[in-house]
Amino acid sequence: MHGLNIADPDIEPRATENIQEMIDIINTLVDKGYAYSRNGDVYYRVNKYKKYGRLSKQNIDDLEAGARVETSEKKEDPLDFALWKAVKTEDELGWDSPWGKGRPGWHIECSAMVKRYLGDTIDIHAGGHDLIFPHHENERAQSEAAFNKPFVKYWMHNGFVLVNEEKMSKSLGNYVTIKDILDKYDANTIRLFVLTSNYRMPIEFTDEGLRSAKAGVRRLKNAYNDIKNILGEDKIQEARDLLNIVIDDLAKTDRLPFYNIDTMQHLEEKIPAEFMENIIKVIKDFINAMDDDFNTSKALAVLFDIANSAQRHKDLNNLEICAFCVALLLGLSDILGFNLTKVEEPTAILTNQLMEVILSVRNTARDQKNWEISDKIRDELARIGITVKDHKDRATTWEFKD
Numbered sequence: 001m002h003g004l005n006i007a008d009p010d011i012e013p014r015a016t017e018n019i020q021e022m023i024d025i026i027n028t029l030v031d032k033g034y035a036y037s038r039n040g041d042v043y044y045r046v047n048k049y050k051k052y053g054r055l056s057k058q059n060i061d062d063l064e065a066g067a068r069v070e071t072s073e074k075k076e077d078p079l080d081f082a083l084w085k086a087v088k089t090e091d092e093l094g095w096d097s098p099w100g101k102g103r104p105g106w107h108i109e110c111s112a113m114v115k116r117y118l119g120d121t122i123d124i125h126a127g128g129h130d131l132i133f134p135h136h137e138n139e140r141a142q143s144e145a146a147f148n149k150p151f152v153k154y155w156m157h158n159g160f161v162l163v164n165e166e167k168m169s170k171s172l173g174n175y176v177t178i179k180d181i182l183d184k185y186d187a188n189t190i191r192l193f194v195l196t197s198n199y200r201m202p203i204e205f206t207d208e209g210l211r212s213a214k215a216g217v218r219r220l221k222n223a224y225n226d227i228k229n230i231l232g233e234d235k236i237q238e239a240r241d242l243l244n245i246v247i248d249d250l251a252k253t254d255r256l257p258f259y260n261i262d263t264m265q266h267l268e269e270k271i272p273a274e275f276m277e278n279i280i281k282v283i284k285d286f287i288n289a290m291d292d293d294f295n296t297s298k299a300l301a302v303l304f305d306i307a308n309s310a311q312r313h314k315d316l317n318n319l320e321i322c323a324f325c326v327a328l329l330l331g332l333s334d335i336l337g338f339n340l341t342k343v344e345e346p347t348a349i350l351t352n353q354l355m356e357v358i359l360s361v362r363n364t365a366r367d368q369k370n371w372e373i374s375d376k377i378r379d380e381l382a383r384i385g386i387t388v389k390d391h392k393d394r395a396t397t398w399e400f401k402d
Contacts, residue, residue, distance in 0.1 A: 003178065003179075003182050004190060013116070019095045022084075022104045025108060025112055026108060039074060041082060041102070042082070044081050047060070047079070049141045051140075058133065058137075081138055082105040083104070085102050087101050107138040107142060120149040123153050129158070136155065136157075159203065185214060186214075186217075188217045188340070199296070227323065227326045228326070230314070230319065275321050286299055286302045289301075303336075307325075359398065361377065362378065387399050387401055
């Protein structure tokens, strides 16, 4: 996660550490008539929760028709789902409960941990499209029945990453690990690639798309570096400090009014008056994009407009304005999780590129039967911990020694 510039969560709970919380919620649901026990199992009465199916936009009658195909004799209704399952043998993993030894159902785990660590109602619940039904539908039903409060204010369901129009998954064998991607592209590139598409939409994973994202990151980085090299980091930081006053004021006033008179009078002493209106417009455009269901592609367009503006003012020698352009670029890019001040090529990428050059020189020497040079390159690489392997098909590979 750190490799992707993603912050650590405050809490990383485990389901096994919250078994009692799950039992407590199930007890509440049983007491309120939303659940019933059968031979050590406990099931949720779906028909008692009148809003069931709304989250996934499904008709409960249609769901029941489909559920009848495969049902359990223990259930009152085919749609009812398990809150607790009894163990089949004493050796099976389980926990003691009022209904006997067993283990919790999949859905109740999340309801219990949300309740314990975040409260009865949470602002945002995220997950893939494939979790809307039944998982999130059942979570919602459990929590709202137990606590008589709305479970989630905003649901955010992301689209899938696709490879050749198929969902990337381990079962299909078409997946790529984060580690593998980070060997070729840096965190900024991966982030830009993902943010070009709305989070609800599927995104096709291609090297072409990642290369395009890499070029985009380079544009943003170049805008920063060009101005930094002219003005220095201190001048840009001074501009950032002034712009932070605008952004902080914006947060305090809950966006409307956008700023107060005292703040603006202070800033107009430092920021060119003709540029102040542009600053406000850019920030508003960025906020409006993010308020539009996190329309990150529009937000990115704002960043590229700022980068273009910085380069344009540099050409016009408006260096004071350039500083504020870059300060604005850094401030807004930080919100999207970019780190433009330290965009470094991953070591693995540089290593791969250098090894391609070295092995190309060695292969040329081999083709010319210059064994002295060929062997010297191989031996020198071995000395620093790199093993070179020549194969029958004349291909050459390399690896680090263990």
